[in-house]
Amino acid sequence: MISLLWLIPALPLAGFLVLALFGGRFTRQQVAWVGCGSVGTAAFTTALVGWEFFQGFPDHESYHQTLWNWIDTSGLTVGVSWYLDALSLLMVAVITGIGFLIHLYSAEYMAGDEGYARFFAYMNLFVAAMLTLVLADNLLLLYLGWEGVGLCSYLLIGFWYREPEYGTAAQKAFIVTRIGDTAFAIGLFILFTQLKSLSIQQVQSLATEAWPVGSNLATIVAVLFLIGAVGKSAQLPLQVWLPDAMAGPTPVSALIHAATMVTAGVYLIARMHHLFALAPLVQEVIAVIGLATLLLAATSALVQQDIKRVLAYSTMSQIGYMFLALGVGAWSAALFHFLTHSCFKALLFLAAGSVIKSLHHEQNIFWMGGLRRHLPWTFWTFLIGAAAMSGIPLITSGFYSKDWILWSVWSSPLSHRWIWYGALLGAMLTGLYSFRLIFRVFFGEVRTQPTGEPGLAMRVPLVVLAFLALTVGFLEMPHTLGNVTLFSQYLSHALPTMELLPGMDESSETREQLAVTVSALLGIGLAAILFLPGSNFSRRGADLSTGRPLVTLLQSGWGFDRLYDRACVRPWFLLTRNPGELLDRGYEWLTVGAESCHRWMSHTQTGHVRWYAATVVVGTLVLLGLFAM
Amino acid sequence: MILWLLILIPILAAPLAWMGQQWSRNAPRWIAIGTLSVDCLLTLLLLSQDHSVQTSGHGSWLVESHSSWIPRWGISLHLGLDGLSVILILLTAFIGLIAIVASWTEIQSRVGFFHCNVLLALGGVIGVFLAIDLFLFFFFWELMLVPMYLLIAIWGHAHRRSASFKFFLFTQAGSLLLLVAIIALALLHQHTTGRPSFDYADLMELTVTHGMAWWLMLAFLIGFVVKLGAPPFHSWLPDTYTEAPTGASIILAGILAKTGAYGLLRFTIPLFPGVMSEFAPIVMGFGAVGILYGAVLACCQTDIKRLVAYSSISHMGFFLLGAFAGTELALQGAVMQLVAHGLSIGALFMMAGALQERFQTRDMRQMGGLWGMTPRLATMALFFACASLGLPGLANFIGEFLVLFGSYSAQPVLTILASLGMVMAAIYSLGMMQRTFFGQQREIRIASDLSNAAFGTLLLIAVLQIWLGLYPKTVLITTKPVMNMLVQPVVASPNLTHQPSESVSFSTIFTSQVSAP
16 A cells, blocks of 8 residues: 555656546536545545554654666666655645645635636645655755745746736746745755765765764855755745735645645655754754744735735744744644644635635625624634634634643743743734734624625635644644643654753643743734724724735735835846847947958059059058068 | 768759759759658668667777878778767758748748758768768868858848858858868878878877967867857857748757767867866866856847747857867767757757748747747747756756766866856746747737648657657767777877777678778
């Protein structure tokens, strides 16, 4: 069974090929069957492979499969080969599982669209590329998946190609991430030149042997990889593309810009954790980037007016938590938050899609309201998603994962106390912006009349994801609450466990947990005071979304767009304004010179015999004079 | 004899194609297609046999043909085929086929003469790839020039006169330098051994003084680089590529540029190994500058053909970077880049031509939103835009990445600079897609989508791109021995440049040694 591993990325790829070549001739139903079916069978295959993989535990911690030698020349040997271990199996399960649910949802959501086959073709290609990324056994194949998901992201953001702004957003996403990708590629060049290998496992063991902790080479390579990860995962300073990426259809935002692709950076760092362990400085930078992004994005999410932009900033913020966890060495905690986040954030996006669809593509939350009664399914699932994101204690998965991260930040030897305070503030802000959405969209008076609840194909994914958003947290519960360690035990086969600072006991953990709980509830309470229709503030019409310079700054994502516009985009357009080129001008001068010489010489052709005779005589004399000397 | 067949079939078919015009409008096209298909098949036959014989390289050819021509001056009809030339000949025949399909509807006047010129030019190119007597080489080098000039001057677009002039002047100036250097080499041979020789093997053994080698190397370098179109000798290229008819653009970018690349690999690097190793970093610098310069200018363009032309300059920069890095990996990448770029640029010019035919403009500002109207064309354009921006899984990626991997150890800073070209490639490729196929449709003009033949051809190129992107071994294994030989002299000693041709006995089956002097 486990030898069927290659089928997992091959099935969606086959789906893509079938849809790309024959999609135009299929009926909509056939397209949906192929599109969902390929991902569904991939998910089923994952279950089979995973089952057998578990049987082998703990004797066989990884499984290796080579399909063919991709490149094999002059010292560079790279195979199209897969590597399955606890980490990649987790990623594959999330990608195919949640991917299938989102495909199912799209079958109904996109039903009226003219590019139905094109949509599913791109989505299938995306799943194939993402699976390649996480299953790759070497860095070059990983890079293939890495660029492949970037391309699909570009294609799907610009899916409605008639809108020029969408095209701009798509290009922005691709180019900004490509900057990161290029840094990543340079990292590969250095790594290969130094270690003569690109196999992920081999490179790391070679690096650990060859480079001492904190060595320059390790730091440089780690920084370059980090830039790649930061670009893909929309972290500071390459985060600007993600809010604009919401131009794509909502299922795309759910799958690519929430659940899977944007976490590729987290995967890369976790996958290369031996390398990052050699560069403690870089790890500290990761933690700081994570903290800065999570605060920046959370404050921006607070004042957005577009429901999808709120969710986009919240995604950045939650990935910031994952980076923070990676930075303090809590690898498993980061991956756990990845798992819970992909459940509740996919859920939130899908529920938001349901809202948007029922409101005729209205995305401004100020034109929403009172949808609680009209869209009960959507409301309850959205509420569960928001609760999980804010980390409502005990019953939601988000609580367990976020609590684990904060506890790790508190107790890690690699961390600082101020980072923890920052993360705690972030937890409060998460509650605030999550429930601002709930209160704005689902409470109060109806501003736009909804058309009604979605059908079964959209409702099933919502319910399944809502169930997961509540329950996946029970895979790992802290010592103080139930002490379940299924997840960390499972991942300990692939990732090292974090060491705790001395003196961290249960009582300090309880105190820390209490603080996290209080801050999350504080955020929600604050949201209720500020935004719940009927409350004092709300009645006075005050929201954080209007006027004031600070709000404008926050709304623009702290002005990074303007900064980059001034610093890079405008100079670039200035540089590329003129299609002519200087070098060519140089050659033109040659012809101009030749022509003027010609004109000058032709003046001597007067047609007067006297003039010719005179020049002949003078010329002869000059020549004779030269010879005489 | 098979080598002569490869050259003579297109050259002899050329007048036939001209005459074919009398029979029917399509007769010249079919004659050209048949001719090139035969060449393709013959080359494939040679390629399939190559795998058994792994040795090749300077002086030890897989297939060789030798007969005397002007013995007094040491000139002979000497042809040799190795892993590098077989790949490039296959590329030539294939790109030639693409060019003919691309001209099917565009060329309506003097069809016979057009195809006659195409076949003559291609015959010359194949001769260039096979000749290992430098005099013969120069003969073919010039043979391909004149028909090319005619193709641009007769069938070109609005500014064809000045473009064809510029093309002729630049390449002819380069050729002149080359000719001087070739004659100088032959005379130097006479000076040392008492008899002149234009033969590759003889000249490889020639030891030249350091100062002399510098000048000769420069002449050989510039002569070939002009053809390749690397800055600062590229200025003819955008004008010519833009103004030439589609078929000629495809041949110019897909094949003619490769003759310059081939010359560098076959002659410039191995003939002057000592000087070359000193000068290589400078050439690599020109390569890196070319990548960025071409990419920035590609971003400036509004004319879609000009954009593709500048992207070609950028891509050929990768070739220069890799060819002079002095590592086998980079050299392999450089050859891969030649093949990949030939395929992608051929397809891109074909589509630019299709756009121009449909909308009578190349100005992207007047296009936009064409996806809905011409979905086939748009899909293929998207595919080749991806190839051009170096998407992994396609052939261009293999070329670029092998070059960068191989060059990093030699010139880290230049390699990093060159990598920035990847970002710019994304900017111009996606910008091209956005301005032509996405966005609002400018005006309602009904245009037909690609014909089945054109679509099929593009699909075939796409399949080849994917094939080479996922299984580059097909090319790499054939060229590996040649590239291996190329790095040897630089690494070992400057004197040991020539491997005695003992392996000729290997290939006696294919060898048709008519007579040996």
